[in-house]
Amino acid sequence: MLLEALQNFEWYNEPDNVVFRDKELCVTAQPQTDFWQSKHHHFSRDNGHLFFMRENGDFTFNAKWEFDVQQAACQCGVMVRIDENNWVKAALIYDNPERPMIGSSVTQNGYSDWAAQDIAKNTDQILFKLRRFQGDYIFSYSLDGEKYIQLRMVHLLNDLSEVKVGAYVCAPSAQPFEAVLSQIDLSKEVRK
Secondary structure, eight states: OOGGGGTTOEEESOOSEEEEOSSOEEEEEOBTOOEEEETTTTEEEEOOEEEEEEEESSEEEEEEEEEOOOSTTEEEEEEEEEETTEEEEEEEEEEETTEEEEEEEEEETTEEOOEEEEOOTTOOEEEEEEEEETTEEEEEEESSSSOOEEEEEEOOTTOOSEEEEEEEEEBOSSSOEEEEEEEEEEESOOOO
16 A cells, blocks of 8 residues: 555544554544444444545445454444445444454434444454445455455435545544554446
8 A cells, every 4th residue: 555545535533643654554543433323312423533535436445454452342444425424334343352243334314223243253354345336335345355245235315426435443432442454445447
């Protein structure tokens, strides 16, 4: 990952601690950060850290996160975002350090859902693929970089032609969370 390739990326809620290394980006998520909207439970948080670019049309976005789990509830993943009330994210989440999960959340009109499944206990890296194809968003993940598993396909009701797409990290607990973004790229070539 070369710095020149990152020139079109921006931060939404830039974290205090970001270090650009040779071919990676080390990010420390600040405590009490998350992307979640629940009008029913009167809980809203839109302060997670998103490293994104603005994109139109169909695309394929790839990101690879590496990490050492430090506390419960930490997350790193990918997101497509319209605004604070409309977005989709897919992430690795350690709600319980002994039981990691891969999950996804769709937020539409200010309401978030959550769907998750268990993955291998000693997972310390994860690759994501996010495709936008004819108005649908298809999220997939891989633990080995070879076999990708589709996690979710969704159509956003309030979709726009230009969206923010990128890699996100957050630490909903009281402790910070450090993760390394070692791959990030976007291609206009999209396959079904």
